Structure formats: structure tokens, C-alpha cells
Amino acid sequence: MTTPTTLAQLPLNQAAVVERISGSHAFVRRLLSLGVSPGSGISVVRTAPLGDPIQVQIGRLQLAIRRAEAGQVHLQQS
Amino acid sequence: MSAPLRVATVGNPNVGKSSLINAIAGSNLSVGNWPGTTVDRLSISFDLDQVRVEWVDLPGTYSLAGATSEESITREELLNSPPDVVVSVLDAGNLERNLGLCLELSELGLPMVVVLNLVDEARAHGIEVDPRKLADCLGVEVIETVASRGTGCAEVKQALLRASASRSLVAYPEHFQSALHELNESNRWRAISLLSEEVPGLQTSELSRRLRGQLEQVQDPFLTVAEARLNMARHLTGDVEVRLQPGVSLSEKIDRILLHPWLGLPIFMLGMLEVFRFTYLFSAPWIAYLEVVKTVLSGWVTSWGLAPLVQSFLVHGVIDGAGTVAAFSPVLFLLYLAMAFLEASGLLARTTFLFDQVMKWVGLPGRSLIPLLLGFGCNVPAIYSTRILPNLGDRLRVALAIPFMACSARLTVFVLFGAIFFPKNAPYVVLGLYLLGLLLGLLTAFLTRGMVPQDSDRTGIMEMPPYRFPSWKAIFRQAWLRTRSFLRDAAGMILGAVLLVWFLHQVPSGKPENSLYAGVSQALTVPLAPLGIHDWRLAGALMPGFIAKEVVVGTLGVSFLGEEPVAACGPLDGLQQLGSGFLIALKDTLLAVPQLVGVPSAELPPDESPGGLSAAIGRACDSAGALAYMVFLLLYTPCVATVAAIGYEFGRRWAIFSVLWQVSVAWLAGWITYQLAS
Numbered sequence: 001m002t003t004p005t006t007l008a009q010l011p012l013n014q015a016a017v018v019e020r021i022s023g024s025h026a027f028v029r030r031l032l033s034l035g036v037s038p039g040s041g042i043s044v045v046r047t048a049p050l051g052d053p054i055q056v057q058i059g060r061l062q063l064a065i066r067r068a069e070a071g072q073v074h075l076q077q078s
Numbered sequence: 079m080s081a082p083l084r085v086a087t088v089g090n091p092n093v094g095k096s097s098l099i100n101a102i103a104g105s106n107l108s109v110g111n112w113p114g115t116t117v118d119r120l121s122i123s124f125d126l127d128q129v130r131v132e133w134v135d136l137p138g139t140y141s142l143a144g145a146t147s148e149e150s151i152t153r154e155e156l157l158n159s160p161p162d163v164v165v166s167v168l169d170a171g172n173l174e175r176n177l178g179l180c181l182e183l184s185e186l187g188l189p190m191v192v193v194l195n196l197v198d199e200a201r202a203h204g205i206e207v208d209p210r211k212l213a214d215c216l217g218v219e220v221i222e223t224v225a226s227r228g229t230g231c232a233e234v235k236q237a238l239l240r241a242s243a244s245r246s247l248v249a250y251p252e253h254f255q256s257a258l259h260e261l262n263e264s265n266r267w268r269a270i271s272l273l274s275e276e277v278p279g280l281q282t283s284e285l286s287r288r289l290r291g292q293l294e295q296v297q298d299p300f301l302t303v304a305e306a307r308l309n310m311a312r313h314l315t316g317d318v319e320v321r322l323q324p325g326v327s328l329s330e331k332i333d334r335i336l337l338h339p340w341l342g343l344p345i346f347m348l349g350m351l352e353v354f355r356f357t358y359l360f361s362a363p364w365i366a367y368l369e370v371v372k373t374v375l376s377g378w379v380t381s382w383g384l385a386p387l388v389q390s391f392l393v394h395g396v397i398d399g400a401g402t403v404a405a406f407s408p409v410l411f412l413l414y415l416a417m418a419f420l421e422a423s424g425l426l427a428r429t430t431f432l433f434d435q436v437m438k439w440v441g442l443p444g445r446s447l448i449p450l451l452l453g454f455g456c457n458v459p460a461i462y463s464t465r466i467l468p469n470l471g472d473r474l475r476v477a478l479a480i481p482f483m484a485c486s487a488r489l490t491v492f493v494l495f496g497a498i499f500f501p502k503n504a505p506y507v508v509l510g511l512y513l514l515g516l517l518l519g520l521l522t523a524f525l526t527r528g529m530v531p532q533d534s535d536r537t538g539i540m541e542m543p544p545y546r547f548p549s550w551k552a553i554f555r556q557a558w559l560r561t562r563s564f565l566r567d568a569a570g571m572i573l574g575a576v577l578l579v580w581f582l583h584q585v586p587s588g589k590p591e592n593s594l595y596a597g598v599s600q601a602l603t604v605p606l607a608p609l610g611i612h613d614w615r616l617a618g619a620l621m622p623g624f625i626a627k628e629v630v631v632g633t634l635g636v637s638f639l640g641e642e643p644v645a646a647c648g649p650l651d652g653l654q655q656l657g658s659g660f661l662i663a664l665k666d667t668l669l670a671v672p673q674l675v676g677v678p679s680a681e682l683p684p685d686e687s688p689g690g691l692s693a694a695i696g697r698a699c700d701s702a703g704a705l706a707y708m709v710f711l712l713l714y715t716p717c718v719a720t721v722a723a724i725g726y727e728f729g730r731r732w733a734i735f736s737v738l739w740q741v742s743v744a745w746l747a748g749w750i751t752y753q754l755a756s
Contacts, residue, residue: 028301029141030144032178032304046333049337055333060203062544063540064430064540
């Protein structure tokens with residue numbers, strides 16, 4: 001089984017750890033200031049009824065993020 | 079008395095900053111806009127131990143460095159007119175993330191008080207934060223609060239007077255420290271920002287650019303800074319926080335239902351229907367009461383035996399005009415109330431989540447659905463509610479789409495015409511009109527994609543805050559302040575327009591068919607002829623319809639059947655009517671409560687227009703023309719109040735554009751309808 005490399009590929013309710021975030025400064029800053037950073041534990045809670053965006057959980061924080069942007073959140077390979 | 083003590087609150091969104099200022103304000107809260115923007119500015123002032131305190135609530139933000147309007151306002155305020163005390167508001171349940179901004183803030187070196195808010199909610203989630211330990215670490219006073227209940231607010235006030243200067247706690251890597259040292263800039267936050275990224279409005283120097291270039295050789299300094307701050311926040315949180323094993327939170331339980339894969343969307347639709355039902359049920363008794371007030375006032379004026387022209391001016395100009403303005407307020411107030419509730423409870427964020435995919439088709443974020451749907455209630459609050467959208471370009475496009483939504487005022491006309499011309503299919507005709515409006519509104523938003531400026535910081539990331547039961551006091555106050563500002567801003571325009579139409583009716587005196595109003599109406603039938611509208615009375619009613627669509631049916635009544643005589647009433651008789659009318663409205667409001675729960679009905683409300691009007695209109699045009707008239711009336715222009723709202727939020731240029739665009743669309747759609755139907 002291949003391990004997911006980005007948040008967009010992470011199956012529901014599976015724990016993962018953020019390795020790095022790519023993309024524009026605005027995007028990276030937004031995630032960092034929300035507390036999503038390299039080393040953060042992250043999981044996908046649910047998918048929106050229409051397939052996008054996804055709801056992710058980081059600690060107690062719940063975030064909605066579009067799939068395209070979730071693809072810029074790279075996960076650690078165990 | 080000495081110079082006032084200037085205080086500013088800073089914090090992430092959803093940490094209860096506005097609850098805090100509301101709790102401290104008592105009754106003297108004032109709401110305005112930040113200069114040059116439409117971001118709400120809340121402020122209060124009060125006396126504290128003989129010191130005048132001027133307190134302003136800065137917009138919720140996650141950092142001080144970004145380019146969003148919230149970040150820019152906060153940054154400029156803190157740098158250009160630094161307050162005497164910064165109140166940093168933290169959510170005790172989300173300490174690590176909240177400390178990020180707090181640590182950034184402390185690099186400004188301003189006197190600071192930390193407010194640890196929502197401690198009750200954190201405790202419910204098994205999170206305990208030790209305020210004394212946190213105060214020791216930060217070197218400033220920390221006060222626990224539950225702002226929505228007012229707990230701890232008195233202590234916050236007292237702490238303002240003894241606030242001590244904050245100091246920077248974040249340890250940056252060696253190479254960054256030495257660059258900071260070399261830059262030798264007194265304000266530490268400014269120095270760090272200069273070295274790490276482009277901050278709008280921060281003047282770089284040759285030295286700062288060179289140092290930043292050197293830092294980039296090692297690592298993107300933006301990441302260096304972000305990581306250092308995060309590590310510090312994480313470290314601090316570990317020191318002061320105790321966490322018990324959390325169970326499934328209540329929010330998650332609610333989300334499991336409201337965001338359910340296939341129950342989520344139907345539940346949302348039912349919820350929106352409930353908002354409209356609530357608005358309709360609770361506003362109807364008071365709109366009826368305003369009619370009573372109007373009748374009594376008119377009756378009093380009539381009993382004075384004034385000259386006919388003066389009497390007509392007072393009754394049909396001033397009182398009718400003021401009545402039109404006042405009739406807006408119950409609906410506005412209730413829709414604003416619903417809006418504030420959606421926003422403060424956390425439901426709004428869920429809407430975005432549910433509908434992001436749909437709205438993406440027209441290039442808008444999911445939450446733009448809310449202003450559009452509110453438009454079906456009344457366009458005016460819908461325009462103001464576009465403020466929930468972070469991006470100015472998106473806001474404008476939604477605002478241009480909103481007037482296409484068939485507001486409840488237009489329904490009165492549809493009901494009348496539907497009953498006359500399509501007695502069997504009226505509900506379907508009305509439904510078709512609603513869908514047509516929605517479709518053309520979305521098309522407008524789609525077509526204007528390239529026409530309006532877009533912010534560069536545009537991401538689809540959004541926090542989904544835990545569900546909260548909002549403080550009623552704050553919600554009621556917000557709804558009332560917004561309704562009041564509508565009455566203040568739009569009253570003049572509406573009143574002026576009513577008086578103008580009255581004037582057109584009077585000049586020259588004599589038969590209504592010879593009045594200036596009839597003349598202008600006659601001229602209007604020329605462009606409307608291709609739509610099958612030849613009767614001047616139908617065309618003319620579009621003019622007052624521009625003031626408020628509520629008055630179209632009334633105007634048609636007067637044009638076709640003549641003015642109904644106003645019955646005079648004596649002072650005591652009038653007072654008695656006012657009193658009993660008020661009691662009836664109160665009773666009907668209470669009786670409406672059980673009706674909130676019930677099966678949504680597909681039936682149209684009853685037609686309440688004067689008898690004889692239906693027959694008269696039935697003779698005035700054929701059914702194809704009637705359909706074209708309904709389509710034209712649905713689309714032709716936002717009402718005066720909506721135009722005023724667009725102008726106020728986005729500038730006069732866009733208000734004019736909106737009117738011209740809609741008239742063109744309406745004529746074209748009406749023409750096509752007439753051609754297809756006849």
C-alpha cells in the first residue's frame with residue numbers, strides 16, 4: 001500500500017504528520033498562523049457532501065480546506 | 079483630567095473580542111467603519127478611577143503582517159497610533175495558536191494585558207490553563223474571563239491602569255539574531271518583519287534588503303520567523319496547559335448531523351426556510367400595526383380640516399413616505415438578528431463548507447450563498463451581509479447579484495397578477511420567477527469575474543469554530559444598531575422619492591389622467607410596448623416600485639380605482655386604536671411562536687389587494703403582457719434603499735452600474751418572455 005504524500009490523499013480518520021507546506025507566502029502564513037506547521041498531527045474528519053472541501057483536524061482546531069490546497073500540505077512518510 | 083488612556087483589543091477571529099467589548103460597554107457601544115473600508119469598527123469610552131478610557135476593538139486577525147484588510151487595519155493602528163495598552167484576547171481552548179499572535183504582538187513592546195477568554199468552554203473540553211504560570215512566562219498580567227457572561231470584565235478594566243510593557247520572548251536562530259542586531263531598529267516587530275518578508279506599508283532600506291538577501295541564503299527568513307514563533311507558542315502551551323483525554327465534543331456531534339453526506343444539504347434548506355418563516359411570522363404583526371399608526375395619523379390630519387392640497391401633502395406625501403420607511407424596519411431587524419445569530423453561532427462557517435463546491439461554479443466562496451439567500455427576504459440587509467466575505471471583489475459581485483433575488487415585497491405583485499392571469503398555475507409561475515431571478519443573479523456574478531479587483535491573499539482555508547450559543551444581548555444590539563443606521567441613511571432618499579411621486583400626481587391639479595404622473599407613465603409605455611405593456615397605469619406603477627416594491631399594488635389600486643377617502647378620526651378615538659392595535663400586534667407575535675414549528679407550505683399567501691382591482695387589471699393587458707410585466711418587475715432595478723446600500727458599501731459608480739445593468743437585463747428578459755408567450 002502506498003502511503004499518502006499530501007493531505008489531499010489522506011484517507012478519512014487516519015492520523016498523519018505535516019512535513020512541509022508549499023505554495024505562496026499568503027497560503028503558508030495562513031496555515032502557520034492557524035497553527036498548522038511542520039510537525040503538526042493532522043487528520044481528515046469528513047468530506048463536504050459535494051466532495052470538496054474537506055474538514056481537517058489539528059489538535060482541537062477544525063479547518064475547512066479545498067482539495068487543491070490540501071495538495072500543497074505534504075505529509076511525513078512513515 | 080489627564081490625557082485619555084487609549085486601549086486596543088487584538089485577537090484571532092472567534093475568540094470573543096466583540097463579546098468582551100459588549101460586556102464592558104454596557105450601553106455606550108458605538109459602531110462605525112474603519113476609514114476607507116467597510117470593516118466594522120467597535121469602540122467605547124468610559125471613566126475609570128478618574129481616567130478617561132478610549133477603547134477600540136481591532137478586527138480579528140491571525141497575524142500582523144499580511145495583506146488582508148483586517149491585518150492592514152490592525153497593523154497600521156498599532157504602528158502609526160500605538161495605543162497605551164494592548165489587550166490581547168486569547169481563546170483558552172486554543173492556546174497554542176492564539177499565543178502565536180500574542181507573541182508577535184509582544185514584539186511591539188507596548189504595555190499589554192492578556193485576557194484568557196472562553197475558559198468555561200475550554201474546561202468543558204478538559205483543558206485547564208494556569209493563568210498565573212502564563213503571566214509569569216509572559217511577564218504581563220493575565221485575566222481569566224467568560225466575556226459572554228461578563229465574568230472577569232471588571233478585573234480587565236482594573237488591570238488596564240497597571241499594565242506593564244510586554245517583552246519579546248521568541249528566541250530566533252543565531253544568524254537571524256545577528257542580522258537583527260546589525261539592522262539596529264528600535265521597534266523589534268518592525269525589524270523582524272523587515273528581515274523576513276514584504277509587509278505592505280513597511281519601508282525597506284538598503285541595509286534591510288541586503289540583510290534579508292543574506293538570510294535567504296540560509297533559509298527563507300519568513301519560515302525562520304514563523305517556526306521560531308510557533309516553537310515558542312508550543313513550548314509555552316506545554317508549560318501552562320493541562321489536558322484531560324477529550325471525548326467526542328458536542329461540536330463534532332452536531333457536525334455529524336449538520337454536515338452529514340446526504341442529510342446536510344436538506345437540513346440546511348429547512349434551516350433557511352425557518353429563517354424566512356421566523357422573519358415573516360414576527361414581522362407581519364408589526365407591519366400591520368404600522369398600517370394602523372398610518373391610518374390614525376392620517377385620520378387626525380384629516381380631522382383638522384386643512385386645505386385639500388396641504389392635507390394631501392401630509393397624508394399621501396409625508397405620512398405615506400414615513401410609513402414606507404418604517405415598514406422596512408421589522409423585516410430588517412429580524413433578518414439582521416438571524417444574520418448575527420448565524421455568524422456568532424458558528425453556523426455560517428458550516429454553510430461555507432457545504433456550498434463551496436456549488437459556488438465555485440460561479441467563482442465565489444461558499445459563504446456567498448448566505449447573502450444571496452437573505453436577498454429573498456429583503457435585498458437591503460443582504461447587501462450589508464456581504465461583509466461576511468473576506469474579499470472585496472467577491473463582495474461586490476455578490477452585491478450585484480443580490481437585487482435579482484425576488485424579495486418578499488415583489489411577492490405581493492406576483493400574487494396579485496398570478497391570481498388574475500394564471501389562476502390555475504400561479505404557484506408555478508411564481509416559482510419560475512424566483513428561479514429566473516436566481517439564475518440571472520448567478521449569471522451576473524459569473525460575468526463580472528474579470529471586472530472587479532481581486533485580493534491577492536485569497537485562500538479557501540477557513541476555520542470551523544466550535545458551535546456556541548451567542549449572547550442575546552450582543553446580537554440584539556448589533557441588529558438594532560444596523561437597523562438604526564439603515565433608517566438614518568436611507569430614510570431621506572425614500573422620503574424624497576415618495577414626495578416626488580406625490581408631486582407628479584398633483585401637478586397640474588385636476589383629473590389624475592391629466593397629471594404629470596400620467597404623462598410620465600404614458601411616456602414609459604413607449605419603451606415597454608414591445609413587452610406587451612400598453613397601459614400607462616401599469617407602466618407608471620414601476621416608478622413608485624423603484625422606491626419600494628411594497629407600494630406597487632397600492633399604487634395600482636389608486637391609479638385604477640381612484641384614491642380611497644381617508645376617514646377622519648378624533649384624538650381619543652385615535653389613541654384607542656393605537657393602543658388596541660399594539661395589543662393585537664403583541665398578541666399576534668406571541669401566537670406566532672408555536673407556528674415556527676410546522677410543515678413548510680407551498681401555498682401562496684392570500685391576495686389582500688382592494689376588491690375590483692383584479693378585474694380592472696385583468697382588462698389592462700393580456701396574459702403574455704402580464705407575464706412580461708412580472709418578469710420586468712422582478713428584474714428591472716433594485717429599490718432605492720438597495721441602491722443606497724450598494725452605493726454606501728461600494729461607491730456610487732457601482733450603484734449606477736447595478737441599476738443600468740438590471741434595467742437592460744429586465745427589458746431583454748421581458749421582451750423574450752412576451753415573444754415566447756404570445
